[in-house]
Amino acid sequence: MPSDHPTREVLERFRLGRLPAAAMRSVSRHLLTGCAECRRIAKAGRQPAEPAETSYDAAIDRVFARVADRETAVARERDLARELYQELLQHPEARRRLLVSNSARFRSRMLCEVLLAESHQAGFEEPARAVELARLAVAAAGVLTEEACGGAEGQRSLAARAWAQLGNALRVTGDHPEAERAFAAVDALVAQGGLALLDTARVLDLKASLCRDQRRFAEASRLLDRVVAIYQQLGQWHLLGRALKQKSMVCGEAGDLEGEMALLRRALDLLDPDEEPRTFLAARHNLIAALNQSGRSREAFALLFHTRPLYLQQGDRMNLLRLRWLEGMVAGGLGRLEQAEIAYREVRDAFLELGLDYDAALASLDLAGVLARQGRSADVRRLAAETLAVFAVRDIHREAFAALAFFSQAAQREVAQVSLVQEVVDFLKRVRNNPDLRFRPPA
Amino acid sequence: MSALDHPQVDTSLEEFLKQVRPRLKALFARYSIPPQDTEDILQQALLALVYQRQLVRDPETWLLGTLRNKCLLYWREHRRKLYEAVDAAVLELMAEPMAPAQEASDLQRDLANALGQLPERCRSLLSLRYQGYESTEMAARLGYSQASINKVTHRCLAALTRRLLTVGPMRRKSA
Numbered sequence: 001m002p003s004d005h006p007t008r009e010v011l012e013r014f015r016l017g018r019l020p021a022a023a024m025r026s027v028s029r030h031l032l033t034g035c036a037e038c039r040r041i042a043k044a045g046r047q048p049a050e051p052a053e054t055s056y057d058a059a060i061d062r063v064f065a066r067v068a069d070r071e072t073a074v075a076r077e078r079d080l081a082r083e084l085y086q087e088l089l090q091h092p093e094a095r096r097r098l099l100v101s102n103s104a105r106f107r108s109r110m111l112c113e114v115l116l117a118e119s120h121q122a123g124f125e126e127p128a129r130a131v132e133l134a135r136l137a138v139a140a141a142g143v144l145t146e147e148a149c150g151g152a153e154g155q156r157s158l159a160a161r162a163w164a165q166l167g168n169a170l171r172v173t174g175d176h177p178e179a180e181r182a183f184a185a186v187d188a189l190v191a192q193g194g195l196a197l198l199d200t201a202r203v204l205d206l207k208a209s210l211c212r213d214q215r216r217f218a219e220a221s222r223l224l225d226r227v228v229a230i231y232q233q234l235g236q237w238h239l240l241g242r243a244l245k246q247k248s249m250v251c252g253e254a255g256d257l258e259g260e261m262a263l264l265r266r267a268l269d270l271l272d273p274d275e276e277p278r279t280f281l282a283a284r285h286n287l288i289a290a291l292n293q294s295g296r297s298r299e300a301f302a303l304l305f306h307t308r309p310l311y312l313q314q315g316d317r318m319n320l321l322r323l324r325w326l327e328g329m330v331a332g333g334l335g336r337l338e339q340a341e342i343a344y345r346e347v348r349d350a351f352l353e354l355g356l357d358y359d360a361a362l363a364s365l366d367l368a369g370v371l372a373r374q375g376r377s378a379d380v381r382r383l384a385a386e387t388l389a390v391f392a393v394r395d396i397h398r399e400a401f402a403a404l405a406f407f408s409q410a411a412q413r414e415v416a417q418v419s420l421v422q423e424v425v426d427f428l429k430r431v432r433n434n435p436d437l438r439f440r441p442p443a
Numbered sequence: 444m445s446a447l448d449h450p451q452v453d454t455s456l457e458e459f460l461k462q463v464r465p466r467l468k469a470l471f472a473r474y475s476i477p478p479q480d481t482e483d484i485l486q487q488a489l490l491a492l493v494y495q496r497q498l499v500r501d502p503e504t505w506l507l508g509t510l511r512n513k514c515l516l517y518w519r520e521h522r523r524k525l526y527e528a529v530d531a532a533v534l535e536l537m538a539e540p541m542a543p544a545q546e547a548s549d550l551q552r553d554l555a556n557a558l559g560q561l562p563e564r565c566r567s568l569l570s571l572r573y574q575g576y577e578s579t580e581m582a583a584r585l586g587y588s589q590a591s592i593n594k595v596t597h598r599c600l601a602a603l604t605r606r607l608l609t610v611g612p613m614r615r616k617s618a
Contacts, residue, residue, distance in 0.1 A: 015608060017524035021531065028532035031607040032553040042608040053468040055478045060467060063482055064460050067489040071456050074493050109494070150490035151483075157491075196491050197512050198498070198505070233512065235504030275500075 006030060011041050070150070074110065081110035085118065093132060100139045109149050112140040112158055116165050127172045134166035157199035160189040164203035171210045174435040183207050201230035205243060208250070213433040217254040221247065241270030245283045252286070253430075257294045261287060273310065281310045281319070288326055297333030304330055321350050325363060332370055340370045357394045361387065361404060362428055368411070369421040377414040384411035403427050403439040456493070463503050470507060474514035484513045526600040529607065530572075537573050560606050565599035572596065 006014065006027045013019050014027045031038060084106055088096050100106050119133035141155075141162040149155040167182030186203050189195065195203075204223045211220035224247040231240035248263035264287040273280040284307045291300035304326060311323040328343030344367035351360035364387040371379045388408040391401055407424045423442050431437045471481050488509045492502060499505045536550055554573060558566050564585070571581045582592040 015525065016521060017528050019528075021528075021535075024528045025532040025535050028529050028607070029536055029550070032533075032550070032557055034553070034556065039608070050472050050475055051478055053465075053472050056468045056471050056481055059478050059481045060464060060485065063485045063489060066486060067460070067493060068456060070490060071493050113494070150494065151487050153487050154490060154494070196487075197509055198491070198495065234508035235501055236499065238500050239498075 004030065005035065005038060008041055011038060015042060077108055077110040078113075081108050081114045084108060084111050085114045088136070096136055097139055100136050101143055106140070107143055107148065108140075109144055109154075109158065112137050112144065112162065115140055116161060119165050119169055123169055123172050127169065130169035131166070131173060134162065134169040137162040138166050153194050153196055156189055156192065156194055157196040160186050160195055160203050161199055163189070164206040167210060168206040171213055174433075176210070176214060176434070176436060179210050183210060197230055198234060198236070201227045201234075201239070201243075205246060208246060212246075212250050212253060215253070215430070215434065217250050220250045224250065237270045238272060238276060241267045241283075242276075242279060244270065245279065245286070248283075248286065252290060257290050261290050261294070264290065277310065277314065281307070281314060284310065285322060285326060289329065292326075292330050292333040295333070297330055300330045301334060317350075317354075321347055324350075325366075328366065328370075332366075332373075337370050337374055341367065344370060352390065357391060357396050358400070358428070358432060361391060361396065361400065362425060365407070365421055365425045365428070368407070369418050369425070372418045372421055377411075381411045381414065384408040397431060397435055399431050399435075399437060399439045400428050403431075406439065406441050459502060460489075463506060466503070466507060467510070470510055470514070474511075474518070476514055476517060480517065484510065484517060488513060522601065522604075523597075526597065526604050529604045530600050533573060537575075557603065557606060561599065561602050564595070565602050568596060568599050569603060 004026075010019065010023065010027060014024065017024075019027065031042075088099060088106070088111075091099060100111075115133050115137035119130045119137060122130035122133055138159075141159040144155060144158065146152050146155045149158055163182050163185040167179045167186065170176075170179035170182060183206075186207065190200060190203065205227045208220040208223040208227065211217070211223065224243055227243045228240060228247070231237075231243055244263045244267035248260045248267060251257075251259035251263060264283050267283050268280065268287065271280045271283060284303065288300045288303050288307065291297070291303065308323065311319050324343050325347045328340045328347065331337075331343060332340035344363050348360050348363035348367060351357075351363055364383060368380050368383050368387075371383060384404075384407055388404055391404055396404075403424045407420065410420055420442065427437070427439055431439070467485065471478075471485075476484065488506060491509070492499060492506060496502070533554065537554075558569050561569070567585060568581060571584060576584070578592050578596065579589065581587070581596075582589055585592075587595055
C-alpha cells in the first residue's frame with residue numbers, strides 16, 4: 001500500500017539497490033506519492049556515514065594474506081612461463097597454436113604475459129614474428145579462466161591487451177584492415193567496461209598508433225588525451241612521458257610543429273634518461289628534427305651537441321646512423337651543404353649495406369635535396385638514376401617506387417626542385433606507415 | 444631479456460603493504476565503502492599490481508589512483524543498479540492489472556507528478572517509456588539516434604530516482 005512507510009533499514013537497502021524485486025516495487029510505489037517523511041530519511045542517508053578506519057582491518061588482513069600467497073605463486077608461474085615459452089618455440093608454428101589452445105599445461109596467465117612482451121619486442125626487429133606471437137597471446141588469453149587471471153577484470157584486461165598487441169603488430173606489418181579487425185575486438189571489450197585502468201590506457205595508446213598511421217589525427221589525439229588523463233590519475237609519470245611523446249608524433253605528422261615541440265618538451269621533463277634511455281633519446285631526436293624543420297636550426301644544433309653523448313652511449317649502429325642522418329639534416333638547415341652531403345652519403349651507403357632499402361631511399365632523397373639546392377642538376381640526375389636502378393631490383397612498396405620513378409623522371413628533365421624532393425620524401429614517410437596510400441604526382 | 448625480467452618495485456610486497464595500509468584505510472573510509480565490500484576492490488587492485496609490477500614505477504601512487512577509480516566505479520555501479528531497480532519497479536507497477544480503478548488512477552497521477560518535476564526531455568522520454576514504448580520507437584519519436592537513446596534514458600532514470608529519494612514530487616491536493 002502506498003501509505004505504508006518503509007522502515008529506515010528498508011529505505012537504506014532500497015537506496016543501495018539491495019531489496020528483492022517485490023520490495024523494490026513496493027518502496028518505489030510509496031516514494032512516488034512524494035512521502036515527506038521518507039524523503040527526509042532518504043535525504044539524511046544519502047551521504048553514508050564514514051566508517052571507522054579500524055573497521056577495514058579484518059578485510060585488509062585477509063586480502064593481504066591472499067595476495068602474498070598469490071605473489072609467490074605468480075613468481076613461480078613467471079619462471080615456468082619462460083620455460084613453457086622456450087618449449088613452445090621448439091614446435092612448428094601450427095602446432096604452437098594447438099598447444100596454447102588445447103593443452104592444459106600451457107594455460108598460464110604468465111605465459112600470455114611472456115608472449116605479449118616477446119611480441120612487443122619482436123615488433124622492432126621481426127614484425128611477422130611479432131604477429132605470430134601476438135596471435136598466440138590472443139589464443140592463450142582466450143582459454144584462461146577468470147580465476148587464472150585473478151578475476152573478471154584481469155581476464156578482460158588481458159584479452160584486450162592481447163588483441164591490442166595483435167592489432168599493433170599487424171599495423172607494423174602494414175596490414176591495416178586486419179589491424180582494424182583486431183582493434184574492433186579491443187573496442188568491444190573496452191565498451192563492456194570493467195577493464196583495469198592501466199590496461200585501458202595501454203590498449204588505447206596502441207589504437208592511437210593505428211589511427212596516426214591512417215592519418216586519423218583527431219581520433220588519435222582524442223585517444224591519447226584519455227591515455228594521458230589515466231596516467232596522470234595513476235601518477236605514472238614515465239608512462240605519461242611516453243604518451244606525450246606519442247601525442248607529439250601525431251601533432252608532427254599532422255603538420256603542427258609547434259604543438260609537437262611543446263609536447264616533446266613536456267615528455268622530456270617526465271622521462272628519466274637513466275631509466276628509459278632509448279625513449280628519452282628518441283624524444284630528444286624528434287625535438288631536434290622538429291626544431292630544424294621549423295627553421296630553428298641553431299637551436300637544433302645546440303641541442304644536438306648536448307645529445308650526442310646519449311647516441312654514443314647507446315652505441316648500436318642504428319642509433320649512430322640516426323645521429324649521422326640528423327647531423328646531415330641540421331647541417332643542411334644551417335646551410336652547411338657540403339657537410340650535409342657527406343653525412344647523407346654515409347647514411348645512404350650504410351642503409352644500403354644493411355639492406356634497409358626504404359631508409360636508403362629516404363636518405364638518397366635528402367641527398368638529392370642538398371644537391372638541388374646547390375644547383376647541381378647533373379648530380380641530381382645521376383643520383384636519381386642510381387637510386388631508381390637500385391630499387392628496381394628490390395622489394396620496395398609499389399607506390400613508393402612510383403614516387404621515386406616520378407622524381408627520377410623529373411631529374412632527367414632537370415626540373416627536380418627542392419620542393420619536389422620534399423614532397424616525394426613526405427610521401428615516402430607517409431606511405432611507409434600507410435601502404436594504402438596512392439602517389440599522386442604534384443601538379 | 445624482456446621487460447618481465449626487470450621488476451621495478453624494489454621493496455618487498457610485504458614491506459610495501461605495511462607501508463601503504465594506513466592510506467588504504469583512509470581512502471576506503473573517505474569513499475564510505477562498506478567494509479564487507481572492500482575485499483573485492485582491494486584484491487583486484489593488488490593482484491593487478493602483482494602481475495604488472497614490471498610496468499608500475501611508483502606502486503603506491505598507482506595503487507591509490509587505481510583504488511580511487513574503483514571506489515568511484517563502486518558507487519556508480521550501485522547507482523546504476525538502483526536506477527534500474529526503480530525503473531523495473533515502475534514498469535511493473537504500470538503493467539500490473541489493478542482491479543480498483545482508484546489505485547490505477549492514483550498511480551498514474553503520482554507518476555505524472557513525479558515526472559512533472561523533471562526537465563522537459565526526461566518528462567517526454569519517461570512518459571513514453573512508461574506508456575510501453577520501446578527504445579527504438581522513443582528514439583524515432585524524440586529525434587535521438589539509437590546510439591544516444593540509452594544514455595539519455597539512463598540520465599533520465601537517474602533524475603527520476605534522485606527526485607524520488609531526495610527531493611520528492613509535490614503531491615497535488617485533490618480537487
